[in-house]
Amino acid sequence: MVVSRATADKVRDRADIEDVVNDYVPLKKKGQNLWACCPFHNEKSPSFSVSPAKQIYKCFGCGKAGDPIQFVMDIEGVGFNEAIRHLAQKYGIEVEEDKAVTPEDVQAYNERESLYIVLNYAKDFFVKNLQTEEGRAIGLSYFKERGFNQAIIDKFDLGYTLDGWDHLLTAAKAAGHSEDILLKAGLVLQKEGDPSRIYDRFRGRVTFTIHNLGGKPIGFGARILTQDKKQPKYINSPETEVYHKSDVLYGMFQAKKSIREKDNCYLVEGYTDVISMHLAGIENVVASSGTSLTENQIKVIKRFTDNVTVLFDGDAAGIKASLRGIDMLLEGGLNVKAVVFPNGDDPDSYSRKVGSQVFAGYLSDSAQDFIAFKISLFAEEAATDPVKRAELIRSVILSLSKIPDSIIRSVYIRQSSKLLEIDEEIIHVELNKILLKVQKDQYFREQRDQQDQPDFAPPVDLFLPTEEEKVPYSTQLEAQEREMMRMLVNYGFEMVSDELSVCEYLLQETEDLEFSIPVFNKILGIYKQALSKGILPQPQYFLESNDREVKQEVINMITKKHEISKLWQERFQIFTTTEADDLAKSVYDNILRLKQKVVKKMLEEARIKIKSAQDQNEDAGAMDEKLRVYMELKRYQVEIDKQLGIVISN
Known part of the structure; x- marks a missing residue:
């Protein structure tokens, strides 16, 4: 529901920029303004300025600027309405909804709120199940075997679903939640061929709660603990009005503050990898939850940092299959490093094997930039095979073409030239071919979309500098x-x-x-x-x-x-x-x-x-x-x- 203009105006009148920013970073007075090291990028000397007189902030380093509302939007990664609600709660302002909304808007808002409510109910239900006899014997013992203590179980809202057809359905209906909302939340299913037969989606599994950036439960991942080969190891919530898999990274709610502070995000594959790293004292970590990385997930990371370190299991074949994710991160404007664990280990198993201190040291010492990582991955087979060597060079150049920042790209070109022992000019020539092809392909797509002419061809000199581009003024x-x-x-x-x-x-x-x-x-x-x-x-x-x-x-x-x-x-x-x-x-x-x-x-x-x-x-x-x-x-x-x-x- 949209917050009313009257509420937004009250928040604007009441919210004090110094008070709001001080909740996140300590400010020191210098001249008429207050200064701090910017919370949005890593810096050693303060360039983040707060003006109490003008009620605005501005960072002269990264360019972030705004008023108290914008600051909350930036620091919390939320929208305008969520920021207004956050500040209204801080200052004790009653939130009024916009009266000029349509009945459809009200219905959509109420449905979304109902989904959040029933998903939160399910989360609490699954968490409480860990204290039942069945939950302690199966679910809680599984978590304890993995070294998860009660604090980490509470932090991530870990739970258990009882082994039965309708435990959640029965309890939720008794608590006043409708079957329709339970279906829309993806918590229950209708039997194929018999819509009247409704049963729990998650049964006899441990659960991992998936939160949005604000901390609300929006979905679940559920792991089976038996050896039943007819059942998938993991079952995940389906797409709903509040849960879009391509937009969500597991653990981001718990990690976002640490990611900002460390100015780096560790990217892993699964739920337990995230939790194990938290146990090892490393909180700036998220997971793609076993799915291929998406553009929207990359945008979420970029809200909090420009630096990503991808953690790979020690399986060469699996690593090579995952390289597309690195190229996507580069294309998204992120600086990418990689860490590979010893063969047979993943972040979860390795952290439990060596302990927190050694694990943290390994992450720091083993991190390679993506160029050195990619070259080392193929170095052995490319050393004696000219064809493989040529393929490696093309693969590296293709990755370089994904980097949008020309200065960063030029630095990596120089590094690639040295590591690959190839003339820098050759890399530039091949790179320009790729960039030109990308530009032409984009142009053709735009023209087809605009003119609906599949055979449309651009003028010959389209990609030469135009006269207008040459104008010096x-x-x-x-x-x-x-x-x-x-x-x-x-x-x-x-x-x-x-x-x-x-x-x-x-x-x-x-x-x-x-x-x-x-x-x-x-x-x-x-x-x-x-x-x-x-x-x-x-x-x-x-x-x-x-x-x-x-x-x-x-x-x-x-x-x-x-x-x-x-x-x-x-x-x-x-x-x-x-x-x-x-x-x-x-x-x-x-x-x-x-x-x-x-x-x-x-x-x-x-x-x-x-x-x-x-x-x-x-x-x-x-x-x-x-x-x-x-x-x-x-x-x-x-x-x-x-x-x-x-x-x-x-």
């Missing part, structure tokens, strides 16, 4: 657009004369301008909409927007990394001039510079058109018109440069 123009928007947001409500405000002047002078950066057009639209309602927006107006991109950009506009010390003026009598001291001139010069950059860009485009007309031998009339446009722009440029005090030399 585009970056300068974007920077000046940002300056203009910064002036509007920071000073729009100020007056440049007795009758004219900054916003009136800026909006008049840029009336026909379409910004090249989309978010600026978005901010401008919000600004004009506010004016139409009789509101002259100040920075806080934009910080109350639900648009994260807008808030981020506005925070960038109103925050400064460095402040001029008050001692300069108070003690040393050193006075500095700021743009606000002569606002009229600052705004006027800003507009002139923006127009200057626009005209320069238009001049460059005009030159290109003239060159193209010359190359194609266009008729004199067309050429004269292009020259006339160019000269008119040139005169306009000279006039602007004069007003800016720029001396033109030919």
